Amino acid sequence: MCTKGTVTAVLVCSAALLLAAAAAATVARSTVSYQTPAVTLVREDGKSVSLVRELDDGRPVLLNFIFTTCSSICPLTSRTLEEFQSKLGPRAATLHIMSISIDPEQDTPQRLIEYARKFHAGPEWQYYTGTVAASLAAQRAFDVYRGEKMSHTPVTLMRAAPGHPWLRIEGFVTPDELVDDYQKLLASP
Amino acid sequence: MLTRGPAVAGAAAIVLSGLLGVGALAAPPPQPSAGETLYRHGLLSSAQPVQATREAGATLNGADAACVNCHRRSGLGSIEGQIAIPPIAGPYLFIARGKSLEQQGVPFVDTERINHEAYTDESLARAIREGIGANGKPLNYLMPRYQIDDATMAALIDYLKEMTVKPAPGVSSAELHFATIITPDADPVKRRGMLDVMNQYFIDKNNAAARTKAPTLYSSHAMMFRVERRWQLHVWELTGAPASWEAQLRQHLAAEPVFAVISGLGGSNWAPVQKFCEAESLPCLFPNVEAPGGQDSDFYSVYFSRGVLLEAELIARELADAPERPRRIVQVFRAGDVGEAAARALQSVRAGSGPAIVNRVLKAHGSSGELIAALRDVGSADALVLWLRAADLSALEQLPPATARVWISGEMGGLERAPLPQKWRATTRMAYPVDLPGQRVVRVDYALSWFRLRKVAVVAQQVQADTYLACGLVSETLNHMVDAFVRDYLIERVEMALDHRVLTGYYPRLTLAPGQRFASKGGYIVRFSDPQGTKVTPLGDWITP
Numbered sequence: 025m026c027t028k029g030t031v032t033a034v035l036v037c038s039a040a041l042l043l044a045a046a047a048a049a050t051v052a053r054s055t056v057s058y059q060t061p062a063v064t065l066v067r068e069d070g071k072s073v074s075l076v077r078e079l080d081d082g083r084p085v086l087l088n089f090i091f092t093t094c095s096s097i098c099p100l101t102s103r104t105l106e107e108f109q110s111k112l113g114p115r116a117a118t119l120h121i122m123s124i125s126i127d128p129e130q131d132t133p134q135r136l137i138e139y140a141r142k143f144h145a146g147p148e149w150q151y152y153t154g155t156v157a158a159s160l161a162a163q164r165a166f167d168v169y170r171g172e173k174m175s176h177t178p179v180t181l182m183r184a185a186p187g188h189p190w191l192r193i194e195g196f197v198t199p200d201e202l203v204d205d206y207q208k209l210l211a212s213p
Numbered sequence: 214m215l216t217r218g219p220a221v222a223g224a225a226a227i228v229l230s231g232l233l234g235v236g237a238l239a240a241p242p243p244q245p246s247a248g249e250t251l252y253r254h255g256l257l258s259s260a261q262p263v264q265a266t267r268e269a270g271a272t273l274n275g276a277d278a279a280c281v282n283c284h285r286r287s288g289l290g291s292i293e294g295q296i297a298i299p300p301i302a303g304p305y306l307f308i309a310r311g312k313s314l315e316q317q318g319v320p321f322v323d324t325e326r327i328n329h330e331a332y333t334d335e336s337l338a339r340a341i342r343e344g345i346g347a348n349g350k351p352l353n354y355l356m357p358r359y360q361i362d363d364a365t366m367a368a369l370i371d372y373l374k375e376m377t378v379k380p381a382p383g384v385s386s387a388e389l390h391f392a393t394i395i396t397p398d399a400d401p402v403k404r405r406g407m408l409d410v411m412n413q414y415f416i417d418k419n420n421a422a423a424r425t426k427a428p429t430l431y432s433s434h435a436m437m438f439r440v441e442r443r444w445q446l447h448v449w450e451l452t453g454a455p456a457s458w459e460a461q462l463r464q465h466l467a468a469e470p471v472f473a474v475i476s477g478l479g480g481s482n483w484a485p486v487q488k489f490c491e492a493e494s495l496p497c498l499f500p501n502v503e504a505p506g507g508q509d510s511d512f513y514s515v516y517f518s519r520g521v522l523l524e525a526e527l528i529a530r531e532l533a534d535a536p537e538r539p540r541r542i543v544q545v546f547r548a549g550d551v552g553e554a555a556a557r558a559l560q561s562v563r564a565g566s567g568p569a570i571v572n573r574v575l576k577a578h579g580s581s582g583e584l585i586a587a588l589r590d591v592g593s594a595d596a597l598v599l600w601l602r603a604a605d606l607s608a609l610e611q612l613p614p615a616t617a618r619v620w621i622s623g624e625m626g627g628l629e630r631a632p633l634p635q636k637w638r639a640t641t642r643m644a645y646p647v648d649l650p651g652q653r654v655v656r657v658d659y660a661l662s663w664f665r666l667r668k669v670a671v672v673a674q675q676v677q678a679d680t681y682l683a684c685g686l687v688s689e690t691l692n693h694m695v696d697a698f699v700r701d702y703l704i705e706r707v708e709m710a711l712d713h714r715v716l717t718g719y720y721p722r723l724t725l726a727p728g729q730r731f732a733s734k735g736g737y738i739v740r741f742s743d744p745q746g747t748k749v750t751p752l753g754d755w756i757t758p
Binding site: 091093094095096097099100103104107127128129130132155156170172173174175176177178196198199 | 267271273277282283291292293294295296298354355709712713722724726727728729734735754755757758
C-alpha cells in the first residue's frame with residue numbers, strides 16, 4: 025500500500041449521501057495489480073483493438089473511465105486530464121492516455137471524437153467504446169464498476185510500464201498533483 | 214430586477230389564454246430571462262459566456278459552466294456516484310432553519326443538505342463568486358467559482374427564487390392525474406390493447422394503494438411516509454388534421470390538468486404531440502411511436518426506441534459493410550406511413566456515399582398490384598428495402614422470389630410474425646430493433662402473466678408490453694420522488710432510475726442520461742430460420758449504429 029499526499033478516507037453516508045462542504049478534494053492513493061481482460065474495444069477512429077495490446081504498447085499509461093453525457097464528474101476529470109496533458113508539454117508524447125466509455129451504446133466513435141475534441145485531446149490520448157460486455161469486463165477488471173453509470177466515482181489509474189503495478193487515485197485529483205504523481209511513478213524503480 | 218418582466222408576462226399569457234378560451238392561438242413562448250439564460254446556457258446578460266474556475270485552477274466557461282449541468286433543470290440537484298449535488302431551487306436556499314421542511318411546505322429531496330444556514334442574496338452571491346457557503350465554510354470542490362456581474366447575479370438569484378417546488382398541476386393531496394394521447398391515425402387494435410393495459414394498471418395501482426392504507430402524510434426527515442395518491446387516467450383522443458392537434462391538446466390540458474403523459478399511441482405523425490409537450494413543459498413518457506421525431510434539444514419526450522429510424526441506420530450500416538456494392542438501393546413505402554420517414558433517414562445516412570437511392574412511393578391505401586409493379590424492374594444487382602406492413606408483405610407471394618438482397622422493417626412488418634412468403638425468406642433480412650425472442654422471453658413473460666391474471670386480452674403484444682413497462686417505470690420513479698411533484702424532476706428521475714431497471718420488456722437494457730431521449734440504442738439484423746414459422750436467426754451481434 026503506497027499512500028502519499030493528502031490521503032483521507034471518503035466517508036459516505038449511504039442513506040442521505042451527506043457530503044459536507046469540503047475544503048479540498050478528498051483523494052486516496054493505492055498501489056494495485058490488475059489482470060487486464062482479453063477484450064476487444066473500439067477506438068474512436070473506429071478500429072477494433074485489443075485492450076491488452078493498447079495498454080501494453082510499451083508507453084506509460086494513464087487510464088480512466090468516462091461517459092460523454094455525464095454532466096458532473098466526467099467534465100471535471102476530463103478537464104483535469106486536459107490540463108495535465110498541457111502541463112506535461114512535450115513529455116506527454118511519451119505517455120498513453122486511455123479513456124474508456126462506461127456508456128458504450130450511447131458513446132459511438134463519432135461521439136467520442138467530438139468529446140475528445142472538446143477536451144483538446146492530443147495524439148497520445150485515445151477514447152474507447154465497444155460492446156456493453158467488453159466495457160463491463162474492463163470496468164470490473166479495474167474495479168471501477170459500481171452497478172450502473174450514474175453510480176460511477178472518479179478514479180484515475182497510472183502505470184509506468186507493462187508488468188508494473190498500477191497507481192490508483194480515487195477522488196478529484198488536481199492537474200498539478202497528477203503531474204507530480206506521474207513524475208514520481210516514472211522515477212520509482 | 215431584470216427577470217421579472219418576461220416571467221410575469223409568461224404567467225399573464227397563460228391566464229389570458231385561459232380567459233379567451235383554449236383553442237385560441239397559443240401565446241408566443243416568453244423570452245427566457247437573463248437568470249434562466251445563465252442557469253441553462255452559461256451566458257451572461259452581455260451574451261458573453263460566463264467564466265468560472267475551480268479551486269485547483271481548472272477553468273470552465275459558457276455552457277460547460279452552466280448551473281443546469283449539475284443542479285439540473287428542476288434545480289433539485291442530482292446524484293452521481295457518491296456525490297450529491299444539492300437542490301438550489303429557492304426554497305432550499307432561503308428556507309429558515311429550525312423548522313421542518315414540511316412545516317414550510319418544501320418537499321423532501323434526497324440530495325438536500327440538512328442543517329445549512331439560510332442564504333441571503335448577499336451570501337448567495339458570495340457562494341457563487343467565491344465558493345464560500347452560508348456558514349462561512351468553503352463549498353464542495355465540484356462547485357466552480359463564477360465571475361458574474363451584479364446585474365446577471367441579481368437575475369440569477371431571482372430565477373432561483375422563482376423555481377417552484379409546489380406540486381405541478383394535476384397533483385392534489387389525494388390524486389395524481391395522468392393523460393395518454395392517441396392520434397386519429399393510430400392502429401385501432403393497438404389502441405384497444407394499450408388502453409386495456411392502462412386501465413387495468415390504474416385499477417391495480419389504486420387497489421394496492423387502498424390495501425396498504427398508507428396514512429395521507431407528507432415526508433419528513435425523521436420519518437418518511439409516502440403519500441399514496443389515487444391515479445387518475447385521462448384519455449385524450451385527437452381528431453381531424455395534425456395541424457389542429459396542438460390546439461386540441463391545449464384544450465384537453467386546460468380542462469383536465471395532468472402531471473404527465475404516460476404511454477400514448479401515434480400513427481405516422483407524432484410531431485405535433487411532441488411540440489405540445491415541449492411548449493407546455495409536460496413530460497411525455499414512452500409513447501408507442503414508430504418514428505419519433507423532434508429536436509435534439511427537446512427535453513420532455515422520452516422514448517424506448519427510435520423505431521424505424523433506428524432500423525434505417527441498422528440497414529444503412531449493413532449496406533455500407535456489404536462486400537458487394539449494389540447497383541441501386543430501391544426503397545418502397547406507402548405514402549403517409551412511417552416508412553416515409555424511415556426511407557428519408559436511410560437516405561440521409563447514405564447521402565453522398567455509394568449507389569443511387571430510388572424511392573418508390575405507393576398510394577396510401579393502394580392495391581397490391583401497385584406494389585408488384587413497383588418491384589418489377591428490381592434485379593439481382595439491386596438492394597431492396599421494403600418499409601411495408603404485414604398485408605403488403607403477404608402480397609409478395611404473387612411475385613417470384615427476389616433476386617436482389619432484401620431488407621424489411623421488423624417494426625412495421627410485425628417482427629418474427631411478419632407474414633413473409635416462404636420463397637422470399639432466403640434472400641430477405643429483417644431489421645429487428647428489440648431483443649431476440651429467446652432472450653427476452655422471461656422479461657416479456659412477466660408482463661404476459663400480468664395480462665393473463667387480469668384477463669387483459671393480448672391483441673398487440675409489443676405495444677401492450679411497452680405500455681405496461683411505461684406504467685411500471687413511472688410508478689417506480691414516483692416512489693423515488695417522494696412528494697416533490699415537479700415535472701422537470703420527473704424527467705430527471707426517470708433518467709436516473711432507468712439504469713436500475715431489471716425487467717426491461719422487449720429491450721435488452723434501457724439507459725438514459727441528460728440529453729439522451731431514446732432508452733434502447735440498438736438492434737439486430739435477423740433472417741427467418743425456416744421456410745415457415747416464426748423462428749429467427751440473428752446475423753451477428755446486437756448493433757448500436
